[in-house]
Amino acid sequence: MTTTVFRIAGDLEVRRLGFGAMHLPTEPGPARAASVAVARRAVELGVTLIDTAYLYGGGANEELLAEALYPYADGLFVTTKVGVARSGPSGEWRLDGRPSVLREQVERALRRLRVERIELLQLHRVDPETPLADQLGTLRDLRAEGKIGRIGLSEVTVDELDRARRIVDVASVQNRYNLLDREHEPVLAACEAAGIAFLPWRPVAWGDAGSRAEVAAVAAETGATPTQVALAWLLGRSPVVLPIPGTARIDHLEENLAAGRLHLTPAHRTRLDRLAEASA
Template structure:
């Protein structure tokens, strides 16, 4: 889609997390590291240009994690954007890294606290506006992990807390310890595993951050409903997938990631796409059908 005006994430609407009001279309900072989410980026100059382009495009919500790099993503964000005027930089902890594409859960309370304090230093802030538990570690009682988060809030290290890859029962249990501000689960046109969690978040005003938001799989095939709608809007498949997410629920906060300015501008331009009810419903139907078909044993 070629827009005659500068893409503006402000057109995506707003959502409030604690005292922060953000534009719903944000940015995920996993891809700004090296291959396998490990080490420094191959093209740091382009990463810096991409990050510095964010506020110019109205993006004021960035999602990162201590494990991206590790520590590389947070440090790059600080170098490019500190002191973050008007920006909410959210980070996560609860995973350890031993090499490229290697991830291990670690939810011991002392580790979560250590990592939150480390993120403070790497981001260069006195308090983290939104900190999320990257995964609930099954080897550690979840109540101990939730209690650690409660302590981080009480001590002013973090202002708001969220969870990632959780079910409704996890959210309800965590809510006994702190207000769950956001939930970050995998969700897109063709992965509806968290449909019930999204509905719960919508009902309770909890921000829902869908990771892997642009996936469309077989829906990108020539002649598919997605393909036809994209062509009718003179848009990319990924832009239609984003437009669908933004219309799916007012609590959805998509965070498409990229390390290139061109792709960033393309993603933000999705805010200019208004899907008709018929288009939205047909995408919903076909995406759900593909999800159910892929779940069936072969």
């Protein structure tokens, strides 16, 4: 039986199917109203972990979530990411893990999200031009100040995760991973061994037509959709996996979250496991 909850860092209990807010439009008008409705519906359906980032509109996505969900329901956590900024030569986005930038982005996220503490704060990318100890040391300081509850990483290798864990306690890792894209299998294995939450972004992505056909066949046999099959596979892949599928449509949201009730047999899982080899 697949468990439905996970305790990040051993104490932050969340439902294992979360919601990624990246795709929610934030511009004024009907699209923004629809985004607010989607975020609220996610919470109504039991989502307790919502993922955003400063990169998503330069904070606009964070502001949208606060508009939609504040005051937050008990047990609802909005996690955000820092470490990408418009600090390139012409104001373009670039990796920027300088301590002053990270601190400023966290301070602003607190104001936008209307909270005194971000329970899970993730480093969006490791900035190769700033010492890792400086980047994580800043987040560790912010945690000591009570502004961050737990520290996570995104798009890291096993070596980067190992080095990071010598500096701070790592609560989560957010890497690209799905049924057909398992490049970060070693990172997932490392997270499972250490009890670290693994939040796959792009949890649903399709490869060649043959692979899609196999997914469609399993979907037909289980009375589900291919998307639900892909998410159910992730939930059964490891107990530390917390998928965060994103959408701007309520019908897709409801489809995604229904995947938590889908049971895949061992035979189904064996067939799906083989797809990574076919798509390699």
